[in-house]
Amino acid sequence: MNNFQYYNPVRIVFGEGQIKQLSELVPTDARVLITYGGGSAQRTGTLDEVKNALSANGNREVFEFGGIEANPEFTTLLKAADMVNEHNIDFLLAVGGGSVIDGSKFVALISSLTEDGSTDGTVSREKAWDALTSYCKNIDSAIDLGAVLTIPATGSEMNSGGVINYSERHAKLPFGNPLAFPKFSILDPTKTLTLPERQVMNGVADAFVHVMEQYLTYPVNAKVQDAFSESLLKILIEEGKAVKADPENLETRKNIMWTATMALNGLIGTGVPQDWTTHMIGHELTSLHAIDHARTLTIVLPSVLRELKDSKKDKLLQYARNVWNITDTDLDDDTIIETAIVHTENFFRELGLPVSLEDAELDKSAIDPIIKQLEAHKMVKLGEHGKNDLDVSRRILERAVTSKA
Numbered sequence: 165m166n167n168f169q170y171y172n173p174v175r176i177v178f179g180e181g182q183i184k185q186l187s188e189l190v191p192t193d194a195r196v197l198i199t200y201g202g203g204s205a206q207r208t209g210t211l212d213e214v215k216n217a218l219s220a221n222g223n224r225e226v227f228e229f230g231g232i233e234a235n236p237e238f239t240t241l242l243k244a245a246d247m248v249n250e251h252n253i254d255f256l257l258a259v260g261g262g263s264v265i266d267g268s269k270f271v272a273l274i275s276s277l278t279e280d281g282s283t284d285g286t287v288s289r290e291k292a293w294d295a296l297t298s299y300c301k302n303i304d305s306a307i308d309l310g311a312v313l314t315i316p317a318t319g320s321e322m323n324s325g326g327v328i329n330y331s332e333r334h335a336k337l338p339f340g341n342p343l344a345f346p347k348f349s350i351l352d353p354t355k356t357l358t359l360p361e362r363q364v365m366n367g368v369a370d371a372f373v374h375v376m377e378q379y380l381t382y383p384v385n386a387k388v389q390d391a392f393s394e395s396l397l398k399i400l401i402e403e404g405k406a407v408k409a410d411p412e413n414l415e416t417r418k419n420i421m422w423t424a425t426m427a428l429n430g431l432i433g434t435g436v437p438q439d440w441t442t443h444m445i446g447h448e449l450t451s452l453h454a455i456d457h458a459r460t461l462t463i464v465l466p467s468v469l470r471e472l473k474d475s476k477k478d479k480l481l482q483y484a485r486n487v488w489n490i491t492d493t494d495l496d497d498d499t500i501i502e503t504a505i506v507h508t509e510n511f512f513r514e515l516g517l518p519v520s521l522e523d524a525e526l527d528k529s530a531i532d533p534i535i536k537q538l539e540a541h542k543m544v545k546l547g548e549h550g551k552n553d554l555d556v557s558r559r560i561l562e563r564a565v566t567s568k569a
Contacts, residue, residue, distance in 0.1 A: 165386040168435040175348040192222025194255040236267030238330035249285025262318025266326030269344040272307040306343035316421040317367030319428025321349035336447040353417040365515040366458035368404040371424035373461040378433040381548040437548040448537040462512040467563035520567040
């Protein structure tokens with residue numbers, strides 16, 4: 165196991181009816197900006213529930229900013245940051261899924277990056293873009309943030325990172341800064357019961373690939389992290405199938421919500437090598453073709469595993485044995501590995517998710533633009549060994565054109 169430091173200050177408030185805790189969690193004299201997405205928070209009554217909780221005690225002034233996209237747009241978030249400065253907001257409350265929380269983190273970090281000489285607090289587009297392309301690592305102040313999670317998937321509710329889309333530049337870029345940890349996150353599994361099936365399945369897949377990117381590299385004798393990762397994967401397989409068969413089962417929803425949070429709160433990634441190749445290629449698919457983030461991951465992951473099976477051999481065999489229970493001693497290593505990858509693909513298919521570019525109505529002509537974008541965004545040394553150059557990414561995409569089924 166490698167040396168590591170682990171820090172996570174997020175207070176988790178889990179369970180049915182816990183939105184009422186906002187009255188105690190948000191400072192009583194705060195000027196609060198509630199951020200949300202496309203309107204589901206309004207339609208389902210969650211937004212009213214949040215506002216009622218905030219008005220239960222104290223003297224908070226509450227403002228609203230809606231319309232944060234499923235892939236949060238840089239330009240939209242600049243408007244939210246301007247609103248922060250216009251109304252002297254000192255607490256952001258994100259109500260939604262990972263995109264709303266990611267976007268709100270970015271707003272919290274960039275609100276101080278105003279135009280030189282600005283008297284109205286307008287945030288500088290150029291400064292904000294420079295911050296994003298530097299992963300927001302150099303920002304040293306941020307507005308306090310809390311979250312009410314409604315879509316389990318990204319784990320953003322318990323980490324300090326996010327991903328922002330800038331359509332004008334065909335860019336989808338990650339960022340991270342310890343100042344972006346939420347002060348608290350409320351996880352009420354009942355809020356997931358109104359989600360369309362597509363979002364639920366996307367969430368299961370997103371969490372699954374988050375675990376895989378931290379787990380499926382090479383062994384460093386990190387027994388706690390490995391065992392934890394394998395358990396999370398098995399839970400997602402079991403509960404992903406269960407929620408598709410019985411979407412009203414609240415106990416299933418609870419397990420999915422907590423598993424998705426644990427998949428990316430930093431715990432299983434401590435002291436181990438990580439490989440985010442699938443995500444980096446997937447981001448370009450979303451940016452160029454507006455494919456749901458999770459669906460880009462299920463398209464790319466099987467081909468990443470096949471292309472890199474030699475360098476990942478030991479962990480692939482461990483994955484086959486401990487997650488998929490492939491223990492036939494008569495099988496050779498290549499067959500065991502391929503069987504595990506096929507099981508992974510079939511799991512994604514069972515959830516109604518694509519496993520090839522063809523499944524997303526794309527063909528090999530999509531590859532060159534993706535490679536150009538990876539080069540433009542300096543994604544040229546990917547993987548746990550930093551050896552996945554553009555040629556490797558091209559081979560991964562070529563493998564992903566069609567599925568083997």
